[in-house]
Amino acid sequence: MRYLYKNKKEINSKKEWKEAFCSAYSGKSDDYHWKEGRSGERLAEDFKGENAQGENNMVNMVKLFLNTDDVVLEIAKIEHPSVFDSYPRPRMQDLAIWGSANGKKIFIGIEAKVDESFGSKSISQQRKYVSNLKTPTEADKRLDGLIRDFLNGEEDVNGELPYQLLYYLAGSFREPNVDIIFMPVIVYKSNSYSEEKGNKNHDAYLSFMEALKFDKKHSFEGDEIQDAYYKRLTVNGISKDVYSCYIVK
Numbered sequence: 001m002r003y004l005y006k007n008k009k010e011i012n013s014k015k016e017w018k019e020a021f022c023s024a025y026s027g028k029s030d031d032y033h034w035k036e037g038r039s040g041e042r043l044a045e046d047f048k049g050e051n052a053q054g055e056n057n058m059v060n061m062v063k064l065f066l067n068t069d070d071v072v073l074e075i076a077k078i079e080h081p082s083v084f085d086s087y088p089r090p091r092m093q094d095l096a097i098w099g100s101a102n103g104k105k106i107f108i109g110i111e112a113k114v115d116e117s118f119g120s121k122s123i124s125q126q127r128k129y130v131s132n133l134k135t136p137t138e139a140d141k142r143l144d145g146l147i148r149d150f151l152n153g154e155e156d157v158n159g160e161l162p163y164q165l166l167y168y169l170a171g172s173f174r175e176p177n178v179d180i181i182f183m184p185v186i187v188y189k190s191n192s193y194s195e196e197k198g199n200k201n202h203d204a205y206l207s208f209m210e211a212l213k214f215d216k217k218h219s220f221e222g223d224e225i226q227d228a229y230y231k232r233l234t235v236n237g238i239s240k241d242v243y244s245c246y247i248v249k
Contacts, residue, residue, distance in 0.1 A: 001055055001073045001097070003048070017044040017078060024079040042188035043094055043112040046249070047076070054186075057224070057247070058108055061184060062101050064220050065228070065243045073099035073108075082109060082171030085145055087138035091171025104179040109172035111185045115197035118204055119164030123147070123155065126163040146170055149235045150212070158211055165208045173233060173240060183244040202226075205246055214244065224249055 003011035005020035021040055025033060034040045047054035055073065062071045080096035097108040121129060123143075130140040146166050147155045150173075172181050185205055187198060206227065209216075214229035227246040232239060 001076055001099075003076045003078070005078050007077070011048065011078065014044045014048040017048050020078060037114065037190035037192040039094070039112040039114050039116055039188065042114060042190055043110070043186070046186070046188070047095065058097060058110075058182075058184070061225065061245065061247075062099075062106065062108075062182065064225070065182070065217075065230070065245075066101050066180075068102050070103075071099065071101045073097055075099075082175050084170040084174040085142055087142050091167050093171065096175075098178070101180065105177060106180045106182065107172065107175045107178040108182040108184065109168070109175070111168055111183070113185060113187045113201060114190050114192060115187075115194045115201065117197070117201060118162035119167075121163045122160050123163050123166065124159030127155065127159070161208050161211055162204050165205070169212075169242075173235065173242060179240065181240050181242045183242065185244070185246050187246070187248045189248065202246060209244060214242075 003017070005011060005024075009016075009020055011017050011020055018034060018041075021044070022034055043054070046052060046057075055076075059071050059073060063069060076095060076097045077093075078095055080093040081090040082093055082096065083090040091109075093109045094112040095108075095110040097110070099106050099108075126139075126143055130137070130143055133139070143163075147153060147158075150166060150169060151158050168183065172183050175181070187201070189198070209227075209229045212231070214231040217228040217230055220228065224247050225245045226248055229244045231242050233242045
């Protein structure tokens, strides 16, 4: 599988991954979002480190979900912008992967964590934030669209769900020219991992999947996948199979 940044820079090592990653945050300090033992560094180690297993794990995940050995991963891009509406600031995928399985095009949007939360705001907090802006922006229209399209307009009952996960779903689902979507949350239990924070994140993920009425699939015995979900999601006449899981390493 080829690893790229911005469609042109080839990533062949963890060092090159770090260079590309840090260039995505120009103007920030070198350690902005890149610290030993935190999610950015752990993801790079998992996919381009000396004992990298990330790519094989993703192949195995697709095989388990789809019950097939016909899986080919072709292109991976770090810090990939998944555009899901007409407004600025698309969903930035920590790692995006394209490939095929059983003759269908697949997309894998990876959310990497150690114990970092799913954003700083819940849906209700995001609503309060955009309502208090003195100058109208696209943020309120974006929130309206996300709630309409992915929560059936039911804002009040879903107010405590993490806004970042809604963002994550929208960007992954609307990735063009693909048939099947995979949304693995990969948690790395590094030396800086907090069990308390990790448990809160896990609970938030489970609440989100259940609120959106994803079907719980059996956990895969002997694998790192703790929770697995599936839904045939239809938005504005477009239907795609969406699979998500919580992986702990």
